[in-house]
Amino acid sequence: MSGVLTLPARRTAPGVFVALAVTLAIGWLVVTVDGGQLFSLPTTVSLLHVAAGLGLVAVGQTLVVIGGSLDLSVAYVISLSTLVAAEAMNGDDAALLPAIGLALAVSAAIGLLNGLLVTKARINAFIATVGVGLLLKGYLDNGYDGPAGKTAPALVQGLGYQRVGPVPVSFLLLLAVAAAAWLVLARTRFGHHLIAVGGDPEVARLSGVRNHRVLVTAHVLCSLCAGLAGVYLASRLGSGAPRVGTEGLYDLESIAAVVLGGTALAGGRGGVAGTVGGVLLLASIDAIFNQLEVDAFFKQVIRGVIIIVAVAIYARRALRKAAS
Amino acid sequence: MRIAESRVLPRFARVRPGGLAPIVAILVVLLVLLTLRQPDFLSPPSLMSFLGRSAPIVLLAAGQYFVIVSGEFDLSVGSLVTAQVVVAARLIDSEPSRSWPVVVVLLAFGALVGLVNGVVTTRLGVPSFITTLGMFLILVGAVYLWSDGAPKGGLSEEFRRFGRRAFEDVPALGRIPYALLILLAAAALAVLLSRSDFGRTLVAVGGNPRTAGLSGVRVWRAKTIAFVLSGVSAALAAILLGGYSGVSFQAGAGLEFGAITAVVLGGVALGGGRGSVVGAMLGALTLETLFALMNFYGVSGALKSTVQGAIILLAVAVSSVRSSSR
Structure with a gap:
C-alpha cells in the first residue's frame, strides 16, 4: 500500500505477548492500588468473552491481510449472521445446526463476492469491501x-454462557479456529501460496x-470467521x-x-x-479500564493512543x- | 456546471488522456437521468443550491486526494469534522463576536491534526491506515468526553452564514451560496497546488517513494504537508456543514469513506502515484448527484446505501477493467 509499510522481514509475534504481559502487570498493580481485583473470576470471564468475539473476526481478517487484501465488510457480515441465525432458529433447539449452517453459508457467499470483486x-480491496x-x-x-x-436456548446455554473453569466455551472455540488457521498457514499448500501472493503477487503468479x-x-x-463471530x-x-x-x-x-499482532498491512x-x-x-485494556471505572469515552481516546504507540x-x- | 464542462474539461482531458473521461461520462449519465425526472434541476437556482450543498464533500475529496496520491489514507476526516463542529458550538456559545476567532481556531486545529497524522505516519513509520484510525478513535472519544455526551453551546448566525447564506438576486444565476464561492476558491487553489512543483513531487512520492527519496525529495515532508492539507480541508468542510445542518455528533459520520470513495471514483489510484485533483472533486460531485437522483426517484432512505454500494462497485470495476486493458 505504501513505502512505509514495506518494512524488512521480522517476527513480532512475541512482541505483542511481551506488551500483553506488561499491560496485565501494570494493570494488575493499578487496579489493586485502586482497591479492585483484575484477575477475579467475573473479570476474567468477561475479558475472555470480549476476546472471543473480536478474536474470531480478527483471525479471519489475518488471512486476508496476509494475502495483501483486507475486509471492511466484516461488521455487516456479523450483524447479518446474527439475524440469519436467530431468525432461522426462532427459539427452537431442533433448528440449531441448520440455522448455524445457513448463517455460515450466507457469510461464505458474501466472502465469495468480496473475493471475486477483488x-x-x-477492484481495490478497500473499495470493494466498503461497497459490499x-x-x-x-x-x-x-x-x-x-x-x-x-x-x-441450547446455543445460548452452550456457546453463550457455558464455561470450563474460568474459560468460556466461546474462547475455546476461538483457540480452535486460531489453531486451525495457524495450521493452514504453516502446513498447507494454500497457506504457503497465500503468503507468497501477499508478499509479491507477480512473483507468485510466475511461480x-x-x-x-x-x-x-x-x-x-x-x-x-465473521459469520461464526x-x-x-x-x-x-x-x-x-x-x-x-x-x-x-x-x-x-x-x-x-491484526496489526498489533505484527502482521504487515501490506501483506506477505x-x-x-x-x-x-x-x-x-x-x-485486557478494556477489562482494566472497566475495573478502574474509567469513562467510556476516555477509554476510546486511550485505546487510539495505544494502537498508534x-x-x-x-x-x-x-x-x-x-540498520544492524 | 455545463459551462464548466464544456470549457475546462476538454483541456484537462487532452492533458491526461482517459484520466477524466470515465467520471465525466458517469456524471453526465446521472445528470441526464436527473433532468429526465426533475426537468428544472439544471435551472440556475436549484443547481446553485445543489453545488452549495455538495461543497463540503467536494472539499474533503480534494484534501483526501493529496493524501491518497502520496500513497497514504486519511480515515480521520469524518471524526475531525464532527469534532470541529462540536468544538465550534462550544467555543462560540451563541456569541456572534467569537465567530471569526473560532474560524481561525478551527483551521489551526485541522492543520494540527493533519500535522500529527503526517508526522506519526512518516517519522514513526506507522502505516497511515493505523495512524488515522487511531486518530479517529481519539477524536471521537475526546469530543464526547469534552462535552459529556451531548453537544453544548450553539453556533452563531455569523458563523452559520458560510454554510447556509447566499448572495441573493444575482442576475442570471439567482443566488450564489457562500459555500459555492468558498468551494471555487479552494478548488482553484487545489488545482494550482496539484500542478505546482509540490503537486508533482507528491505524485512521484506516491508512485515510488524510494525513487523519489533517492532523487532528493524529502518524502516525509511532502506526505506531512498532504496530511495537513487534508486536515485544513476538513476544517473548511466542518465550517460549511456546521452552518448548513447545525451541531450534532453525527455531523461527520461516514464522511471519510465518502471522501475516499469519491477520490477513487474520480480515477485516483489507491496506493498513490496516479490521478488528478479535478477527478477527485468530480468524483465527489458524482456521488452527490447520485444521492440527489435517489431522492428524486424516491429510493427509500434505508436502501440508499445498497444502491450507492452497487454503483460504486460497478463504476470502479468498469474503470479498472478499462485501465488494465489499455
Whole structure:
C-alpha cells in the first residue's frame, strides 16, 4: 500500500505477548492500588468473552491481510449472521445446526463476492469491501429496526454462557479456529501460496500460484470467521441484532488487532498467534479500564493512543533491526 | 456546471488522456437521468443550491486526494469534522463576536491534526491506515468526553452564514451560496497546488517513494504537508456543514469513506502515484448527484446505501477493467 509499510522481514509475534504481559502487570498493580481485583473470576470471564468475539473476526481478517487484501465488510457480515441465525432458529433447539449452517453459508457467499470483486473485477480491496458493506447496510437498515428472531436456548446455554473453569466455551472455540488457521498457514499448500501472493503477487503468479483462487479462498474464510463471530454474538444476545457489528467497530478493531499482532498491512508477513495476542491486549485494556471505572469515552481516546504507540514501537524495532 | 464542462474539461482531458473521461461520462449519465425526472434541476437556482450543498464533500475529496496520491489514507476526516463542529458550538456559545476567532481556531486545529497524522505516519513509520484510525478513535472519544455526551453551546448566525447564506438576486444565476464561492476558491487553489512543483513531487512520492527519496525529495515532508492539507480541508468542510445542518455528533459520520470513495471514483489510484485533483472533486460531485437522483426517484432512505454500494462497485470495476486493458 505504501513505502512505509514495506518494512524488512521480522517476527513480532512475541512482541505483542511481551506488551500483553506488561499491560496485565501494570494493570494488575493499578487496579489493586485502586482497591479492585483484575484477575477475579467475573473479570476474567468477561475479558475472555470480549476476546472471543473480536478474536474470531480478527483471525479471519489475518488471512486476508496476509494475502495483501483486507475486509471492511466484516461488521455487516456479523450483524447479518446474527439475524440469519436467530431468525432461522426462532427459539427452537431442533433448528440449531441448520440455522448455524445457513448463517455460515450466507457469510461464505458474501466472502465469495468480496473475493471475486477483488480478483476478477480488479477492484481495490478497500473499495470493494466498503461497497459490499454498503450493500449489506442498505439491506439491514431497510429490513430491521431492532433485534429480531430468537436464538435457540441450547446455543445460548452452550456457546453463550457455558464455561470450563474460568474459560468460556466461546474462547475455546476461538483457540480452535486460531489453531486451525495457524495450521493452514504453516502446513498447507494454500497457506504457503497465500503468503507468497501477499508478499509479491507477480512473483507468485510466475511461480505457478493461482493468485485469484488463493485470494478468493482467503476472503471466503475471512467471511466465514465473521459469520461464526455473528453466531457467537447471537448466542450472547439471545436474538439477532442488526447493528451489533458496526456498533462494536469490528471492522476497524479487527484490523487494529491484526496489526498489533505484527502482521504487515501490506501483506506477505504475519501470523495468527500474534493476532490472538493483539486481541487479548485490546480485551485486557478494556477489562482494566472497566475495573478502574474509567469513562467510556476516555477509554476510546486511550485505546487510539495505544494502537498508534504500539505500532510505532514495532516500526522502530524493525528499522533498528534493518540498520544492524 | 455545463459551462464548466464544456470549457475546462476538454483541456484537462487532452492533458491526461482517459484520466477524466470515465467520471465525466458517469456524471453526465446521472445528470441526464436527473433532468429526465426533475426537468428544472439544471435551472440556475436549484443547481446553485445543489453545488452549495455538495461543497463540503467536494472539499474533503480534494484534501483526501493529496493524501491518497502520496500513497497514504486519511480515515480521520469524518471524526475531525464532527469534532470541529462540536468544538465550534462550544467555543462560540451563541456569541456572534467569537465567530471569526473560532474560524481561525478551527483551521489551526485541522492543520494540527493533519500535522500529527503526517508526522506519526512518516517519522514513526506507522502505516497511515493505523495512524488515522487511531486518530479517529481519539477524536471521537475526546469530543464526547469534552462535552459529556451531548453537544453544548450553539453556533452563531455569523458563523452559520458560510454554510447556509447566499448572495441573493444575482442576475442570471439567482443566488450564489457562500459555500459555492468558498468551494471555487479552494478548488482553484487545489488545482494550482496539484500542478505546482509540490503537486508533482507528491505524485512521484506516491508512485515510488524510494525513487523519489533517492532523487532528493524529502518524502516525509511532502506526505506531512498532504496530511495537513487534508486536515485544513476538513476544517473548511466542518465550517460549511456546521452552518448548513447545525451541531450534532453525527455531523461527520461516514464522511471519510465518502471522501475516499469519491477520490477513487474520480480515477485516483489507491496506493498513490496516479490521478488528478479535478477527478477527485468530480468524483465527489458524482456521488452527490447520485444521492440527489435517489431522492428524486424516491429510493427509500434505508436502501440508499445498497444502491450507492452497487454503483460504486460497478463504476470502479468498469474503470479498472478499462485501465488494465489499455
